[in-house]
Amino acid sequence: MRLTQYFLPTLKETPADAQIASHRLMLRAGMVTQVTSGIYSWLPLGLRVLQKIQQIVREEQDRAQSLEVLMPTIQPAELWHTSGRYEDYGKEMLRIKDRHDREMLYGPTAEEVITDIFARFIKSYKDLPKRFYNIQWKFRDEIRPRFGVMRGREFLMKDNYSFDLDMEGAKKSYQAMLDAYVKTFKRMGLTAIPVRAESGAIGGAMSHEFQILAETGESEIFYDPAYDELKDDEINLENLQRLYAASDEIHDEANCPVDPKTLKTARGIEVGHIFNFGTKYSIPFGALVSGPDGDQIPVQMGSYGIGISRLVGAIIEAFHDESGIKWPESVAPFKVGLINIRVSDSACTALCDDIYAQLLNAGVEVLYDDRDKGAGAKFADMDLIGLPWQMAVGPRGAAQGQVELKNRHTGEKIELQMADALKKVA
RNA sequence: CGGAGCGUAGCGCAGUCUGGUAGCGCACCACGCUGGGGGUGUGGGGGUCGUGGGUUCAAAUCCCGCCGCUCCGACCA
Numbered sequence: 001m002r003l004t005q006y007f008l009p010t011l012k013e014t015p016a017d018a019q020i021a022s023h024r025l026m027l028r029a030g031m032v033t034q035v036t037s038g039i040y041s042w043l044p045l046g047l048r049v050l051q052k053i054q055q056i057v058r059e060e061q062d063r064a065q066s067l068e069v070l071m072p073t074i075q076p077a078e079l080w081h082t083s084g085r086y087e088d089y090g091k092e093m094l095r096i097k098d099r100h101d102r103e104m105l106y107g108p109t110a111e112e113v114i115t116d117i118f119a120r121f122i123k124s125y126k127d128l129p130k131r132f133y134n135i136q137w138k139f140r141d142e143i144r145p146r147f148g149v150m151r152g153r154e155f156l157m158k159d160n161y162s163f164d165l166d167m168e169g170a171k172k173s174y175q176a177m178l179d180a181y182v183k184t185f186k187r188m189g190l191t192a193i194p195v196r197a198e199s200g201a202i203g204g205a206m207s208h209e210f211q212i213l214a215e216t217g218e219s220e221i222f223y224d225p226a227y228d229e230l231k232d233d234e235i236n237l238e239n240l241q242r243l244y245a246a247s248d249e250i251h252d253e254a255n256c257p258v259d260p261k262t263l264k265t266a267r268g269i270e271v272g273h274i275f276n277f278g279t280k281y282s283i284p285f286g287a288l289v290s291g292p293d294g295d296q297i298p299v300q301m302g303s304y305g306i307g308i309s310r311l312v313g314a315i316i317e318a319f320h321d322e323s324g325i326k327w328p329e330s331v332a333p334f335k336v337g338l339i340n341i342r343v344s345d346s347a348c349t350a351l352c353d354d355i356y357a358q359l360l361n362a363g364v365e366v367l368y369d370d371r372d373k374g375a376g377a378k379f380a381d382m383d384l385i386g387l388p389w390q391m392a393v394g395p396r397g398a399a400q401g402q403v404e405l406k407n408r409h410t411g412e413k414i415e416l417q418m419a420d421a422l423k424k425v426a
Numbered sequence: 427c428g429g430a431g432c433g434u435a436g437c438g439c440a441g442u443c444u445g446g447u448a449g450c451g452c453a454c455c456a457c458g459c460u461g462g463g464g465g466u467g468u469g470g471g472g473g474u475c476g477u478g479g480g481u482u483c484a485a486a487u488c489c490c491g492c493c494g495c496u497c498c499g500a501c502c503a
Contacts, residue, residue, distance in 0.1 A: 009436090011436095011437065011438095011453095012437080012438095012452065012453075012464065013437055013438050013451095013452070013453095014437095014438085015437075015438085016432090016437090016438070016439090016496080017495075017496060017497095019496090019497080034495090036494085036495085037494085037495065037496090090501095091427095092501080092502075108503095109503090138503080140502070140503080142501080142502065143427075143500080143501055143502085144496095144497090144498095144499090144500095144501085146496090146497085150503095151502075151503090155503065157503060159503090209503090218502095270502090270503065271503075272503080273503060305503055306503080307503040308503095309503090310503060339462095341461080341462055342461065342462085344461085345461090373464085374460090374461065374462095374463085374464070374465060375461070375462045375463060375464095376461095376462085376463040376464045376465075377463085377464045377465095378462095378463085378464090379462080379463045379464085380463065380464050381464085383463090392462075394461090394462050395461090395462090396462070397462090404462085
């Protein structure tokens, strides 16, 4: 993509409203712009990141034997009367009326919709287990939205719902999601710790929050130091039940089994939440299947969320410096930023055009800064938007076919022949 | 919802107390000089001063209502 044809409204000055790094950087990098309190438009650069994250989540959900569906943003109040949550949910739920004066709502989650689907179509234990997921915009009318997309009112969320014949099956589903989450966050370069959680409005027995570690995290988490030793494949129910990890909302100093001297604390950002809630929805919705003996059995359910739009902010909280964002390659909006330092120099521009064509040809996502601006401004913008690799070509190097390759994460810069630089980023 | 602020050009702000030609920096446009980390000179464009009412010869400025946004708290993917 040529920057002269793109839309990247970067800001030199810090917007007054942004309090934390990720919010500030998302605004400055031209990723999002606020429409009203807690509601954002995603601009081209931000949207690319959102889609990258979405794709990773999707791949790991598919791998965990889940089927993607797309449920609506607007739901009828009727479904929520069935579960009893229409009354319970409170003001967080945005309630609206259609032209016929029917009560509707902008969905904050979709247990009701999916359970209704299940109840209408699935009748036999032979069709179990089933897992459905949905990547859709949700709305929760937060009392006080803040921190940009980390705590917006409208947010993009992946929610998965599992249906099993019995508790044993439900535990397998729960474990499958635990595994999927560990892989998902790891692919984004994040360290995520599953901590025990209250299950809140969704209700239920078994529940964990996935907290990613970041100094600016919203909540404080307390965990057994043995956690740091766990391998990915050791993150299982047994170990989670054995080892203590809790967020400040449920941490109880008096009853904590870990010696306070060794107990570790860190700041965390909640990016995922998994629950098992048994038959809470299956019974009221009549989500029953015939068992092997012909009995009608209410299915065991669980739900599993990942805050996709929140992750954009969370990843920036984990990866940034004074100059800007430092995207992990897996979610970066482009892999390479190509800087033409002197557009007016024909040799320099010819070399840049050549590199650009070769990168495109090799399928490398590249943002080509072909604007007629000073070098300083271009470097500053490139550091700000945080692409993993910067390739700078000036008239000096161009004369010898050389480019400067910079690694945004390490800050390391090296002079290379064009062909070598291309090899390095391809 | 309690407490505290703010609303003046795209962004950051001054001007409001003490009413009298609407300003500054950045960004933007034109031209020149420059050219490897937000360069520089000259010229230029852009404003219902959030909104409705009131007071006054005169309101960004004073008074009243409304709207919006932000921060602290309780609440949360």
